[in-house]
Amino acid sequence: MKKVFANNYFLLISRLVLGFIFIYAGMEKISGPESFAGAINNYKLIPFSFVNILALILPWIEVIAGILLIFGIVVRENALIISVLLGIFIAAITISLIRGLNIDCGCFGTAGSAKVGLEKLLENFLLLLLGVQLIYFGGGSVKLTR
């Protein structure tokens, strides 16, 4: 089993999947910071004054981590950043579900505008598994850079 997860091609695919998803999610949020700030605010989890700063910074961290993952640069570190973010997203969605909030997920900025729900929870959980795999086994030997 360990061999499968440590397989270089599996690691490459995990990097590409996580990388592209985070780049796409980040770009969508960068293009509409105001609506993303609104989406964060809807969760009612952080003080209103910090909402805008988070809406400006978070997407860029997602994009940078995504690009570095795809190119196989400092994979463990980026996978850790992404996994922590996914962990926070999972917690936020869970809390919203418990509170019964019917809000936009904001996961991909304004694109799709999916609501928070079990589907989103599962989606984030699967991505988190890929993240944990990359933290544990690294990026593998298939890299675009030497």
Added chain:
Amino acid sequence: MKPDFKIIAAILSTGSLMGLLYNFISPHRIPLIAEEKRIMWADDSLFTEFSQSPPDTIIIKGEDKIKTGSVNNTNAATEKDNEKAENKITNTNPDHETLQKKETPELTEPAAINLSQAYSLYKQNVLFIDAREPVDFEYAHIKNAINIPADHFDDYKHILDKINKERTVVTYCGGSDCDLSIVLGNLMLDLGYRKVYIFFGGWNEWLEANYPIKEGTQTQ
């Protein structure tokens, strides 16, 4: 091999810096510190004329109708259908709505009103909209109010189809520490309602003042 936290710090700070720099040059720039929407308080003078006017003809049907989200407009045809006299307001001259239109100023943002202003509007049979969760609404609410939960606005906004955009409405939620009434007020303003007032004291003040409420409408 453990992750290098210096590298993580470097990535996080680069991302943060780029985010802030991009916002500085971006056409979609937003302020770094989100600004709370200041609440504009409605002037008392705004209601003087209004309260002197004859009671307007906005009628909210009995609770059986409210539960289905139906709000009665004051057109004569609907009125004929409504044979339950007990919930009707006696003065049903159709001209009165026009009077109200003239006397309630249009707003560019929802204006907050206090308890006495809210009660004065309530006595004019202005429509009150409860922005709280359905479970709270069903437990108890301001008498004759309808429920449009601000957090589930998309699911409930069809109710607004039946409410004329010219009508004066008052939104409220739990009390001054909740912002659902403000959120709902702004959403309604976006939809074209121009006479949206926010009863800032909300349910708590109304209850303390012993004003009319409706309890236990939990059955669907």
